[in-house]
Amino acid sequence: MPLLDTLKDWWAREAPFYVVHDVPAAAVQPAGDTGAPCQAGVHYFRLWLAEMRLAQDQAWFTTRHPAVHSLVQLRFGDQDVELPRLSGPMTRPGLDQAHLGAVVHLDHPLTPLLPYNGGIVELSAGLVALEGTRLLGEFVKAIDAVTQVLAQPPVSTALAAVGPVSRAMQTLFGASAGRQHLGVHLAYAGDQLPQALHAGYVAVIRRDASQLSVHDLSVQQGTLRLRGIPPAGVDYMLFRVERVGERDDWDTLASIAAPFRDALTALSHGNAQIADAHVRRAMLEAWTSPDLTRADRTRVCNELKRSYQDARNLGLGLEHTATTLAAAMAGAVPMAQHVRVQPPTLDALLELDQ
Numbered sequence: 001m002p003l004l005d006t007l008k009d010w011w012a013r014e015a016p017f018y019v020v021h022d023v024p025a026a027a028v029q030p031a032g033d034t035g036a037p038c039q040a041g042v043h044y045f046r047l048w049l050a051e052m053r054l055a056q057d058q059a060w061f062t063t064r065h066p067a068v069h070s071l072v073q074l075r076f077g078d079q080d081v082e083l084p085r086l087s088g089p090m091t092r093p094g095l096d097q098a099h100l101g102a103v104v105h106l107d108h109p110l111t112p113l114l115p116y117n118g119g120i121v122e123l124s125a126g127l128v129a130l131e132g133t134r135l136l137g138e139f140v141k142a143i144d145a146v147t148q149v150l151a152q153p154p155v156s157t158a159l160a161a162v163g164p165v166s167r168a169m170q171t172l173f174g175a176s177a178g179r180q181h182l183g184v185h186l187a188y189a190g191d192q193l194p195q196a197l198h199a200g201y202v203a204v205i206r207r208d209a210s211q212l213s214v215h216d217l218s219v220q221q222g223t224l225r226l227r228g229i230p231p232a233g234v235d236y237m238l239f240r241v242e243r244v245g246e247r248d249d250w251d252t253l254a255s256i257a258a259p260f261r262d263a264l265t266a267l268s269h270g271n272a273q274i275a276d277a278h279v280r281r282a283m284l285e286a287w288t289s290p291d292l293t294r295a296d297r298t299r300v301c302n303e304l305k306r307s308y309q310d311a312r313n314l315g316l317g318l319e320h321t322a323t324t325l326a327a328a329m330a331g332a333v334p335m336a337q338h339v340r341v342q343p344p345t346l347d348a349l350l351e352l353d354q
Contacts, residue, residue, distance in 0.1 A: 019205040019212055020184060022194060027218040034200040036243055037193055040118030041294035042339060044244040045197060047072060047123060049108040051223050051238040053231070054127070054181075055206075068237075070110045070125040075117045076155060077290025083155075084166050085110050107222070112153040113244060115293040119189065121197050126183030127235055153252045154291040182206045182235045199243035206235040245335050247296070250326040255285045257325040260304055264323050267312055279308045280350050287346055295335060298343040300325075303332045305349055312352075 025034040038045050052068060072083045085108075110125070184204045188197035201219045205212065218225045224238045225231075251257050263278035286292065286300040307328040332338075348354065 018182065018184065019203070019207050019209050019214065020186075021203045021205075021214040021217055023201040023203055023217060023219050025200070028201060029218070029220050032199065033243055035193065035198055037191060037196040037198045038116040038243050040116055040191070042245070042335065043116050044113050044247060044293065045116050045121075045199075046113050046242040046244065047110040048240040048242060049110055049125070049237060050201060050219075050240040051236075052108070052127065053234075053236055055233055055235050067130060068108065068125070068127050070123065072111050073120075073122040073124075074114065075119040076114065076159075077117075080119075081155075081159060082162065082166065083111055084162070110239075112155055112158075113247060113249060114155060115291065115296075116197060117293075121188045123186045123239070124184070125237065125239070127181045127237060128183075129181060153249050154254070154289075156255075156290050182237060184237070186239075197241065199241050202239045202241075204237045204239070205231065247329075250329050251324050253289065253291055253325065256282050256289060256300065256304075259285065260308075260325055260328065261323055263308060264311055267308075272312070275308075275312070276352055279304060279352070283349055284346075287349075295339050298349075299332060299335065299338045300329065301346075301349045302338075302344070303328045305352065307331075309352065 023034075025031040028034045047070075049068060049070070067086055070085045072085075074081065074083075110123070182204060184202075186202060188195060190196050203217055203219075203224055212226075216227045218228070219238070222240070223230065224236060259278045259282040263275045263282060266272075266275035266278055283301045283304050286304065287297050289297060289300075292300060304325075
């Protein structure tokens with residue numbers, strides 16, 4: 001049974017009324033770009049478990065082991081992928097049953113920075129209580145250690161770990177007795193709000209909607225508030241969709257960054273032919289990289305070529321010129337300006353004498 005089917009089966013057994021609320025910009029301080037939609041092929045996004053709080057339960061860490069699972073489904077490159085994640089209280093050093101209710105968990109990344117390619121983006125997540133021995137708790141910690149790989153860029157190199165992680169989580173949830181305290185499935189599609197993937201917060205609270213007015217909910221400095229104070233005595237999760245126009249992790253894209261540096265190294269040693277081959281490889285990697293948006297593929301190629309030509313034409317050594325992808329992109333044309341210009345062809349980019 002696929003992992004998502006296992007999680008849905010848990011939800012079918014535990015179906016109390018939940019409050020699920022897309023917090024509007026007027027109720028978020030500071031609002032930032034809350035409510036701004038992601039544009040396919042232009043923006044990046046990242047999903048966060050911004051906050052999670054557990055109601056006190058005397059059985060925690062004795063017969064029950066808390067864990068937060070998530071499964072993000074989206075279009076990445078030319079394939080549909082699932083990114084599982086397991087994290088939460090089980091992995092926090094020094095946390096025990098006596099202090100569980102006093103701890104607030106903030107900013108667990110559920111995904112790395114991802115290009116938004118359109119289509120449907122789905123998030124399934126839940127707070128579960130797994131029942132068993134302390135050995136089960138160690139298993140949860142082990143899975144969390146592995147799933148952290150999937151929360152780091154670049155995604156293209158981490159996809160090999162998806163299958164084993166999904167199977168391990170499938171085994172954990174399928175074999176364990178337990179119950180889900182709080183679960184949610186969210187899906188975003190199209191370019192029209194509120195269905196479009198957009199920046200902002202979604203609160204999920206284990207409370208009957210008739211007992212709570214969503215107009216009393218707000219987010220202050222990234223944490224949930226109910227009539228101005230933290231909600232007490234309830235399980236809840238607060239998710240955040242981060243919308244990004246410019247990457248800040250260029251040098252993690254090793255398939256592009258490494259040959260670019262090799263090109264400048266060869267150039268500083270006077271090996272122009274080898275240098276040309278390396279920079280063309282870097283541009284080809286950027287042109288086809290699933291870790292970049294469609295707009296950034298051509299923009300990165302432009303900056304690689306510009307930086308390389310500047311270094312070559314000025315005859316500069318490594319100590320006098322940018323040697324990293326991040327340094328090259330520091331002077332890039334802003335995305336808003338780039339998308340208004342007709343992109344160059346690959347043949348034109350690879351012609352280094354133009």
